[in-house]
Amino acid sequence: MKLKVNGVEREVEADWRDESLLTVLREHLDLPGTRFSCGIGQCGTCVVHINGAPISSCLVPIKDVAGKDILTIEGLVAQDGSLHPLQQAWIDESVPQCGYCQSGQIMQALALLKENTNPNDADIDNAMKGNLCRCGTYDRIRKSIKRAAIVMGQGR
């Protein structure tokens, strides 16, 4: 069984074919940047993109994504090590506290900016309310999304 992760074709070995996508990414494919938190799709910590759509990877059986394109937080960094504008905005605003939810936050924000290049507060509330941050970095996440939207707009 194969899937494409961050542009690279990966093989899922037999022992791992009854696992969730989240588990396979973390424990089998050495991509631990996507993290487990609630296990029921209530917190957004484990969000990845499947064929471009943001989904909680804890809920997705690996069998269901055979042959599909998966994008994880590790896939946002360019080959030369330069950061995606969202990641840079997250640093510029010093968003993370404990940091544990931030991979999912960034992946969810990426999905938002693909749909809406200039989101207002209500758009951000609506797109991000499924992503919990127990440290309470929401105010900075909001600012970072707006900052990244400007940078990405300039790049277009």
Next chain:
Amino acid sequence: MPQFSRRKFLLSTGWVAGGVTALYALRNKAVAVAPTIIFPDAESGAAWIQIKANGTCHMFFPRVDMGQNANTGLAQIVAEELNVEVEDIDAARPSTSDVPPLAVTAGSMSLTAYSRPIAIAAATLRETMRERAASKLGLPLADILDDIGGFRAAEGPRLSYAELVDNTSSMVEFDGNRPAPLLYTFDAQRDKRQVGRAVKPLGIRDLVTGAPVYTADIPVAGILYGRAIQPPVRNARIASLETGDVANVAGFIQLVREDEFVGVVCKTPGAVDAAMTQIKVTWDLQQPIAQEEIDRLVDVDAAMAKGDLEHILQDEAHRKDIDWDIDLRFDVQVQSHAAQEPRAAIARFDQSSRLEIWTGTQDPFGMKRFAAMDTGLSEDAVVVYPQRLGGGFGGREHYEVERDAVRLARAVKQPVKVQWTRKDEFTASRSRPASAHRLRIAVDEVGNLSDWWYGYISGHVVFARERLPGWLLPVARLADDMGVVKGAISPYGAPHQRVEYNDVDLPIDLGVWRSLNGAPAIFAIESAMDELAVRQGIDAVDFKIAQMHSAHPRLQNCLERVRALSALKALPEGAGYGRGFASGIYDGRCYVAISADVYVDAQAKQIKILHMCCAQDVGMAVNPGQLRAQVESNLVWSIGMALLERFEVADNAIRSSNFDNYKIPRMDDMPSLDIEIIDQPTMPPTGAGEVALVAGPAAIANAIRRASGFRALRLPISFADITANSAE
């Protein structure tokens, strides 16, 4: 406890190989409060700073990282003293084999306790280097001036640290017997370069790129996966155990049972989930787990009706039988830490029975000791590698997930990774206790406080059952539980005062939660004072300031600042809008005041927080950006405590199990924020990690009072409470 030889220790670990190392060693003792909780002295082994032969500065972080980013602030202090850039400091997180015992990371103490020792060690190192420079150049010491990354002669060459250090090892130790060198960090005259700057958290790139920084991210060869059953309460005993068809689960390796411990080891995490569904345990409980039982145990009115409470904190000319202007009871709910990361641990025994543990814990040295006790190994045979915590909030101080991993790894003789489920987190995270607070206040003919009588009952915090060994509990509990007394002494003066409390066992496990009793007690006090102002028809901020009688100028200043800050944004006019204020002192050293603007929306039947302001006096602001981040975090937690978080028990079980039935604040709960960090450059840093939470819930409750006439006597507040009240 034998005296610990730092010098010998450092040489044996190779830590001082090459370069000059500075130590701060005020005291060596490690104090064990109890065999199961070690709190090494906060000043032992506090500072470890080194200049390597290539001139780079190296330091061990003395605190664990859990989002508070205190180590960044401490690195700024080192950078200030050594005239280097904080980003150039090579910082490492020590394992328990690298350094002598360090204290548990707790109590918002990092900057308060460590800033001065760290500054002294770094300044001592700097002055030692200056002596070397003077001798090398043959100049008097006074002619050797500071330069970036080294020194320069008044007239002549520049000398970098690299030119002053070679591969021979040497150590300088500040022992407290001589005066400290000039500390740039605390020098009010100095134009500071590193301290006072909003430096980004060190390591922030790792946090936005998904680098492996948490326990469960660590790759360990040949790892297996396991999990143990978490009892609903730790003094429960297994009544019956059924293991179903666990042996036939694909990937199952072993079932492990030792007394009340039941766990499984499997080849994959999914197999662990499947195996755990096969295991059914019923429990014998010593107390029924029910809300009615919790309510009964914290019933402060029933206890006060019987006479004095057990612990008297304040007793001055107390009068019992007078006409009270305020006589209100406030009830505060149980709350869970609900850290974003379900705790995890990896345990590995090597061939010679040496045990390695990777874990995100607030107390790495405690884990080392507990693991040794649990396994019968000597402490020397156990090493703990502390990892970043995905949130701590007081909930990561105990040997628990570590125990699960250690016992399972020992049984299968292979390394095992355990990560709790979200349900495990709610079940076993040692919640913040429920508490009930009776406030009686009377004023004299001119409106000044004459009588203050505050009695309360809380579940235990520091002396909670299963935090100390059973034999020690009765002895420990004769003293004040330092968690339960937090926040109980008000900043307001009255000629007649009494403050008393009971602490009790509840049917669930309890422990340390952000601000301890600070947030519950100050919620009650600030609500009662606000109600008194409302009933007198006077301004609540003026009233509170007046009743401090100039005894707390820093708190008074916070209130005045937050009033000014809140005035920058007009409260919308019309029915349903209200603005409330509250203030408080956390742990006698941290000052904060908060305002909240709310809208009680009768149409949508909801309470919406529109805007919050906070003025916090932080002493010296080492890193204003991170201090602000901690305030933001505490404001969000205030919303959770005031409006959302409701921990539910029923039918002898804990019902709160995940984020679908235990609501915490989300993006769409966020108000706009306006925060002022009050910098006091000549005063020690106060700490910030759990400060603003003491005032936030009362500010929200007081705003709701203004918006709707409803005085919240019970948290969390729901819209239904308000309508029920107006229907009465």
